[in-house]
Amino acid sequence: MAIVYKSFPVGPLQCNCTIIGNTDSGLGYVIDPGGDAKKILETVRSMKLEIQGIFHTHAHFDHFLASADIKDATQASIFLHQSDRFLWDTLEYQCQLFNIAYKPTPPPDFNIEDEQDLEHCDGTCIHTPGHTPGSVSFYFEKEKLLVAGDTLFQGSIGRTDLLGGDFNALKKSIQQRLYSLDESSIVITGHGPNTTIGREMTSNMFVTYNS
Numbered sequence: 610m611a612i613v614y615k616s617f618p619v620g621p622l623q624c625n626c627t628i629i630g631n632t633d634s635g636l637g638y639v640i641d642p643g644g645d646a647k648k649i650l651e652t653v654r655s656m657k658l659e660i661q662g663i664f665h666t667h668a669h670f671d672h673f674l675a676s677a678d679i680k681d682a683t684q685a686s687i688f689l690h691q692s693d694r695f696l697w698d699t700l701e702y703q704c705q706l707f708n709i710a711y712k713p714t715p716p717p718d719f720n721i722e723d724e725q726d727l728e729h730c731d732g733t734c735i736h737t738p739g740h741t742p743g744s745v746s747f748y749f750e751k752e753k754l755l756v757a758g759d760t761l762f763q764g765s766i767g768r769t770d771l772l773g774g775d776f777n778a779l780k781k782s783i784q785q786r787l788y789s790l791d792e793s794s795i796v797i798t799g800h801g802p803n804t805t806i807g808r809e810m811t812s813n814m815f816v817t818y819n820s
Contacts (some may be wrong), residue, residue, distance in 0.1 A: 614630070615652055624671045627640040630658035637658040641799070649679060661729055664745075665688065667745070673697075691720045694743070696741060696772070703796040721745050734747050739777075739782045740774060746786070750791075753793055755806065759797065760782060761787055761809060762800070762803060766816055792810065
């Protein structure tokens with residue numbers, strides 16, 4: 610299985626969107642399409658992938674702004690953890706708060722389950738609540754690649770002062786789930802530059818391995 614991926618910032622809040630796929634089968638996924646649908650679809654075409662699912666790390670608006678357009682173009686199903694459905698139902702209101710144009714987005718087709726397989730790319734869904742109750746990270750073990758959404762950043766962590774946030778839950782998610790992964794794993798964060806698990810374990814001032 611040959612896995613390829615590209616990650617790049619999209620939308621008004623520069624959310625990192627990741628496209629990952631299997632070159633043998635030509636099947637793949639879009640994770641966190643937070644805007645710039647045209648750019649995402651052009652990248653999908655350049656990677657010669659057929660998108661099988663649109664996965665979301667959580668239900669804040671800046672990770673969803675292009676979901677409707679990507680679904681229309683690819684007919685792929687939308688996936689979200691059930692615990693974030695209450696946030697999904699407020700997407701229009703979230704956009705209004707930031708004066709962002711809202712495009713009606715169909716409800717998720719399927720719930721994301723903890724340890725669910727992303728079979729086309731040999732990946733695993735990891736429920737990492739804290740930033741939101743339904744926050745999820747996606748780990749591709751053979752590639753040593755983690756798509757962490759807004760759970761873990763380079764030198765920082767996701768906010769927990771927003772609706773549904775819980776610092777203790779976030780700390781537990783990072784220490785028990787993410788810091789148990791291979792230390793050399795690359796972390797694609799929800800916003801900003803990549804990091805590694807090992808770097809954050811030792812230098813993240815908010816949540817270190819033994820804090």
